[in-house]
Amino acid sequence: MRRMEGRLRTMALEDAPLVRTHGRTGTSRSPLALFWTGSGIELVVTGAELWLEVEASLGRYEPWFSMLVNGAPVSRQMAQEGRRWVPVFRGMNPHTAKRVRFVKESQAMSSDPDCALLLHGLRTDGELLPVPERARRIEFVGDSITSGEGAIGARSEEDWIPMWFSARDNYAWLTAEALDADCRILSQSGWGVLSGWDNDPRSRMPAVYEQACGLLGGERNEALGARETHDFGSWQPDAVVVNLGTNDGGAFRSPEWICRETGDRFKQRLADDGSFHADDLGAFEAAAERFLGRVRACNPQAWIVWAYGMLGLEMMPSICRAVDAHAKRTGDRRVAVFQLPAMTARTQGARQHPGTEAHRQAAEALAEHLRGLLGMPRAER
Template sequence: MKTRKKSFHFIKQIISLCMSVSLLLMCALTATAADGNPNRPPSNEGTIQLEAEQAKLSGGVKVNTNHPGYTGSGFLDGYWNYGGTATFTVNVPAAGNYNVTARYGNAAFNPATVSLIVNGTKIKQTSLPMLANWDTWGIQTETVTLKAGVNKIAYKYDNGDTGNITLDHIRIYPTPPPAPIEAPQGDQLFKADEDFVKPIGRTVFYNDTLWLALSGSGAEFKFRGTKAQITIKGDQVASGLTDYARIGIYANGVRVVDDLLNQSQKTYTVFESATEQDVVIRIVKLSEAMRSTAGIQEIRVNSVDGIHPTQGLAHKIEIIGDSITTGYGVDDVSMMNWYSTAKQDVTKTYAYKTAAALQADHSIVAYSGHGIVSGYTGDGVKNTGLLVPNIYEIIARSAGRIDGNLDVNNSPWDFNKFVPDLIVINLGTNDYSYTKDDPVKQAEYRDAYVEFLKQVRSRNANAHLMCTLGIMGDDLYPMVEQAVAAYSNETGDTNISAMKFDVQLWEDGFGADWHPSEATHTKAANKLIANIKAVMGW
């Protein structure tokens, strides 16, 4: 009997112990699930977590343990060293979009920035908000496109970054698919890809959206129906306070929308009629690439047979220029005012007017402040940060990030997408702020111009090159003529010419910052049109 009592007592102790362990486990699990930790991203099926110490480290980045709260066996610091990099290797089962969440520390800058590099290409500069102190951890999520199989994801202190962060781990998981779009009865929805629209200028189709950066870039389509709506998507600049992309939308040649993209998304009704009509819709980015981009996210029509790209025109012209060509300040009422995307309108420039008058498809590659040997400089010191030759072969130079993700500054342009018959080059106004009347510096401009002509020719084998200058000053025009002659003598290429614009006149007025008025642009267009007809036989 004694033995049975002892056995029963022992069993009770075991049961009690098991219940205590179970209770502890339940409490732990409950605390884990409900602690509301903002530094823990939501659990996603297929999530891969890579501790920072698993990365390949270079440039001074190293493992440390002197701040609490890290996962794994440590975290990374050393990001105060320029070039410091942590490269993670991740294997994903399928190609597609993935969220990459970095757990980081930052008590130095608000925000701190580092470059996110995927498979050797810089995707974007990621911003990491400042935290309370170095013992606090935050998370920052970016969306990237990965290929099936092995991928390399790197965080690097690169050019233009602040660095000075710590990095604990990254998590990679598939981006949730977008919710399906349901259209009202009778409506049809389309994406702005080349099956449905004609791209205008340099554009990029990314994440089901046709993105526009450069002045005059856009899309055009036609349909027969009663209604059309366009949804335009903004980049990260749309959530800021200034430099919004300016968009123009035309229905049968009439501008029905002129707006600044100051929201992440806007939908415009661009045509509506009680009866079916034949309609051509054109969407144009009126402001330049430097400050912001915009995307055509969705086209909704009530149509007889959907939408169709308009036909390509008889000729194709590329115009390479600076702020004059972007329409800088053309809508401003005072020459004393400064830069604003709200006052840019490329359709009022000599470039756009020329292409329209000659019934030519256009591609405008123009950036304010840029030159060939020097960008604009106020102190005579050469500005090599604003050179068109350095960015001619990319989609665009812009502070805007497409979908907050794709960096067009590191995305090459496919020159097969637009093959021009004629290329007009109008560069030198900003160079003159460096050269002034110094013959040595002017010769430097001439020689750099020759090299740029070679670069343009290497990408456009058959186009006629027409070199122009003069609207805001013609002091460097003799160097343009010399560059054309030197290029021709050196290469044997005679498919090239030069033309001097007339300098703007006081009586024609000025736009912002002494830039040409629309009246001046119209005069310039008339001269250029006549010259093109004579040279090209159009």
């Protein structure tokens, strides 16, 4: 549907095929549900004015978003409840083309089915142009680090709220920018490979990897397509970066998880000497190896890089054993482990998580590693 609002033309996203979608979404184009960190839209448009029709619902948490014009951030804000028109720019040279990106800054909220961010359409006096293709595609799978938790905000901040999450100040986004790559981010704070930080075995990223956004509950999210099986053929990455294990390590020092409904229990145990129990490390390694097999089946040509180390290295030996076991069992030679630079007291951000500088250091190192794997020229220094 198109209509004129004075000199502005209004169109639904389904009528704007030149608008590019970023991130895994459901099948609906109007409205377009932005599930994951860093999801959004990108467009190139002429004209003096551009507005986007944004709808948000706020439960316990609220979605945050930012907007970029020609690669530069011009706005970052909390979405307001309801459906409204949000201005992107006004009064710019109508004859020049502007590359615009709308980015969801906060992660999918697995504990809050009422938190949602949708895009319906756009309003402009200009014309849409094709969005240039980027050279590469990279998928990132991780936890709070990959969600950018604490990447923005003062070091003293401890409130667990969406304001301290950032898609653009996190290593995944920065790595993709360095490699001129489109990226998709699948991440959830507190989740792991075998269990979450609290030993909850339901908080496993491998369990939702093959869905659009399977960690979101509620009838509305299901209607928006969150539980649909993802079509991997529609977007094949050159590399999949897995940054999981930090919460699995934390589970060893957390209390036993007990399900209120069933009484089921789960615990990653410590041995008598305080070390990680060998049997439970083995269970983590088996789960990690199975996940590598699943990632490979879904992405047959991609490099798989398990990147780890920004918040400690205690699970690194197990990660290396899992990657080695996968490679030996399958003959897969496009899989690697990469140690990320550790956060320091100087680079710590909010909520005792990596800050922007820690993410920049990680992105610089990871991008250089990926350049070598993908046969790209090294960065000039």
